[in-house]
Amino acid sequence: MTRPPTVAQRRLIEAADPVTGRLRATRTQLDALVRRGLAFRHPRPPHDHFLTPAGHRTREAEPRSQETAGGPAPAGGFAARVGGEEDAPRSGPARLREVRGAWQGLLELRRMTSPDGATDRPCGWERTHLVRAAALALEAAGHRPADPDGDGYRVRATPQPEAVAVYAPDEPALAACTATLERAGWQAGAYTEPRTGVRYLLASPRRA
Template sequence: MGRPTSAAQRRVIDAADPVTGRLRATPAQLAALVKRGLAFRHPRPPHDHFLTPAGHRIRAAEPEADTPQEAATPDAGVFTARVGGEEDAPEPGPARQREVHSAWQGLLEMRRMTNPDGSVDRPCGWERAHLVRSAALALEAAGHRPAGAGGAGGYRVRATPQPEAVAVYGPDEETLRACATTLERAGWQAGVCTEPRTAVRYLLASPRRA
């Protein structure tokens, strides 16, 4: 997924349905996009292909993002939600806000297309397979501030030993409860817990099934 998209792949992505993200291309082109995480095959007949959040992000990218200098960047064209504490976090600003918004809208569309009842208020299978990134996207899309390098301020989303659960850390109780409200609105179950040995307060969150 680190390689920049080819001109042919970009044309396929740009030609996707503006509302649903449905793709029309050759089987080989669709398979290549699926392999890179930019598209997914719908599990129900007629098994059409649709853009993933990463694919939506590429379609919404500024034209300048395809310059040779940008294409040389290892992660060019691949959206990554901020989990907090990254050393190489993207700069905040209007461009990042557009990326996050596009990724979140793509995720909602994926929910609509892959949840059996078409629900967008409940996490889908893709989110359950990418718990940390999915929870982080929900938080960032709602305007929460991720922690900076070293963990200073903001939220941090981390994996846990528990199945289908992530831990969200924050600088204070108010931040944790605000994150809990956001995740619950995004279809997650969340509650504040305390680590027994360190007494550190954190949020335990898991995607809701019904």
């Protein structure tokens, strides 16, 4: 059985970039994480170190329940707005820069983890963070997340594997969300809830 990371290693893992998993530590510390299978050294210059899928799972072992429910990321990390949050970050130039930076970081993560360096398909991180990944694609494209009582998109987890539900205030907004997600490498189709008649998207990361 693999030994759990030490307290110091846990701190390094938790301090990794919330989107790309990039690590900052001494060479000795990074080598120790690599030996445990929690990090890898990228083969391309500048040969930075990043969390492996096992490293990401280690970091999120405790806060994972919030992600499943579509809730916020752990304190201190960037979180795309999923819509309807009571304490959502305010819109403005600073938020716009954060979102754009997170999206560019995600594209770089796709490039680094794809065998052919492609950025048009979701990566492993997105497949384990469906709600946040879909919300980031929408927010980065300029869609407005819903306020607690207002219009805008809402992204929610579903019982289906690798699928999220996206709600929008009307059909044009739903169509716009569909186009954005498809450009971002997702498959999306419109459905109607049988009991309520509410229209929504069922979206999942494209594999090829």
